[in-house]
Amino acid sequence: MDSPPYSIEAKHLTKMYGRTPAVRDLSFQVRPGEVVGFLGPNGAGKSTTLRILTGLLAATSGEAWINGISVAREPSAIKRQIGYMAENNPLPEDFRVSEYLRFRARLKGVPRRELRSHLDSILETCDLHRKARRKVIGALSKGFRQRVGIADALIGNPQITIMDEPTIGLDPHQVILIRDLIQNLRGRTTVLLSSHILSEVEVCCDRVLILNQGRLVASGTPAELRETFVPGATYRLEVIGQRTVLESLLQKYAADWRHRFDQTDDPKDLRLRISTDERDQEDPTQALTNAIHANPELTLRAWHKIDPNLEDIFLIATRRSWELSEEALRDKNSGNQPEVIS
């Protein structure tokens, strides 16, 4: 049998809680081996979507497939292909780490003969193989508990690992450890993880899906999203000299660019940002640098390009979707047909 083209495929998923929609007409695909981040503000429908994909929740309409198998029609078949780490990482407090993982492994049908070696390798992947394996889960720190949750998701070598907020509530050191752990999974399984920590998603993920109010508002690699949502460019400039002189140069060589000076203690220490929203704006770097060099009153200290991070993209994408839905609401109230919202 040919392997299916997508590890995860969702088509027009909708989930209503009573009359409140949690997920609206959501469609996306994840290819085998990809690490995909699911972003969205709280209440955007991330957890609901992940729960639908794992078969815990039935969608109101639409369908989802895991490795080409329908989630709704064969829930037990897909459970063998998925490792799931639930939101808030629920774990029994009274068990020891190794006891709990052995229990989970047997439930997931790991053969008795392979049990020990399989668990050993997973404990090592998650850096639980030293003292932590013998500890009672209730006594573990949050970072270790999170690792136990990830270890649990990896038991039985699932083809797809779904993690709901794996780094929530961790300190920066622990976030880095978990991030490394996720990097370790690359190539072993397809990973779909939800988060609202953007830097983490930017580092870990090949592709990002941004969800807002139950709708997919953006999808693509961080570079593609940057291109779509934050066109143009931003530079940061540090110059020593007279502000008026620099302003006249800016006027001459970068007239179409916005500029904003930072507050500094020394009036001669000039720090500023110049930016444009236009995609094809001519780059003033070369001309401006030459002009500053040529001017004896100015000394160029630093000049670098600032790439918009995922946070900017996220804010713009979610704001845009809010504006769109408000527009739709206004249209509806005035009796017009709302435009198609994507």
Add this chain to the structure above:
Amino acid sequence: MKTIVTLIRNELKTLWISPSTYIAAVLALLIMGFLYLATLFALVGDEQEALPPTIFLSTFWVPVLLVVPMLTMRSLAEERRLGTLESLMTTPVSAAAIVFSKWFGAYTFYILVWLIALGFPWIAAEILQQPEMTSRFFDQGSLIGGYLFIALSGALFIAVGIFASSLTRSQLVAGMLSFSIIFLMIIGIAALRLIEAQSAEWDTFPIQWLDYLQIMEHFEDFSKGVVDTRPVIYYLSGTALILGVSALIVESKA
């Protein structure tokens, strides 16, 4: 099948290491001990037709009302509250297997408590040292019949407890709910039967139905050594039905 064994082992282990199990067991045995003492006083006070095991086991509903909620209220409600029920449901395990393992674990402990209560007649016999009394303490017919009843009715009561626990994420609500349902099953139906017997014009429920559901009546039959298949079917089918409904609930709102 293999997963059910794993689940049951896990369940027994959980009950084994959780303090609430021991508190429930100690409380139950304390109450049973007092009830047994009361039985002994009743024997001393005046001539009794009934045998000591029958008198003692006829108070079965007092420990049942306490032990069953305490043993079962935690099971599914706590797992739901913690979210571990959800992570259990993401493994290839059916809801029916989860519910059955919960029931089996609690039922095992329930039977264990009643087996420990067998120590009471032994202690009484040891202290009193009267061979004539000893044979009455261990009257086989009433003891075996009574315990058979305890085992059968216990299956249904524990199932009711598991059912109550499957409905909510609060242990307290689950406990109160199972107490209420079991109270209605034992005392409520007996009370209805009494009312119907006393008033000629009030017959909402057919009297045969109420007779069939009379748990106290079943006990009397069993303790006389009469094993009627009708109550046996009532308890077994009732257990299966309630566990089935609980499994559906777990599946629909994990």
